[in-house]
């Protein structure tokens with residue numbers, strides 16, 4: 609066993625894969641049973657840093673990837689993940705080869721792309737790699753709050769329903785300028801009156817454009833716009 613693998617085994621949290629299912633041509637649903645109490649302070653909207661490259665460590669760039677917690681069942685100490693393969697990178701290869709019974713190692717849960725509890729309305733925007741994260745936020749807005757969302761992809765076949773559906777999100781087939789299409793949709797539907805927070809995730813350029821749109825066109829404050837780039841073209845393993 610390599611030194612790096614030994615250190616990871618000794619210092620990181622672990623879980624056992626108890627279910628794996630391909631739910632769309634590009635996404636796998638993975639359920640893990642967590643060993644220990646690493647999730648005791650879990651906040652919906654956090655993510656794991658999973659060691660996807662420890663079986664054959666060639667490059668540190670391909671060692672760790674970030675995946676959101678789609679759902680956490682605290683009574684069973686089990687978590688669901690939705691892992692996409694659009695990238696064809698190390699994480700995509702790892703999930704294709706993953707099998708029930710495998711042990712996975714991770715850091716976290718961690719992250720601040722979580723619900724703003726002060727908001728009365730929540731709007732979610734992202735791509736398919738952020739869909740599970742947005743679903744988890746959507747389920748934790750609080751009963752009295754309003755929420756809606758729009759996600760996009762090159763084909764509707766990539767879209768999947770939430771694990772415990774609460775509210776549906778709208779879907780847009782990606783064009784050359786997806787942000788214009790989403791802004792047109794927002795203009796058509798209007799922004800809810802009152803205290804609204806928007807959550808924007810996915811590709812960096814998409815996040816930046818929508819962030820600026822809400823800031824400049826709707827005078828949203830920094831606190832009302834939560835943005836989290838999930839991936840950037842030609843960059844591996846964006847955190």
Ligand SMILES: Cc1cc2nc3c(=O)[nH]c(=O)nc-3n(C[C@H](O)[C@H](O)[C@H](O)COP(=O)(O)OP(=O)(O)OC[C@H]3O[C@@H](n4cnc5c(N)ncnc54)[C@H](O)[C@@H]3O)c2cc1C
Pocket residue numbers: 655673674675676677689690691692693694695696697698699700701719721737738740741836837838839840841842843844845846847
């Ligand atoms: C906070 C956070 C939460 C995340 N949660 C999830 C999640 O729940 N599920 C999930 O599937 N992903 C999630 N991601 C995104 C995931 O970490 C990246 O897509 C990661 O790059 C995948 O690793 P990889 O080894 O497969 O590809 P990499 O080796 O990292 O990338 C290979 C190539 O593919 C490109 N690429 C990466 N992602 C995509 C994509 N989605 N579409 C098109 N091209 C891409 C890269 O730019 C690069 O050129 C999350 C990211 C962050 C920051």
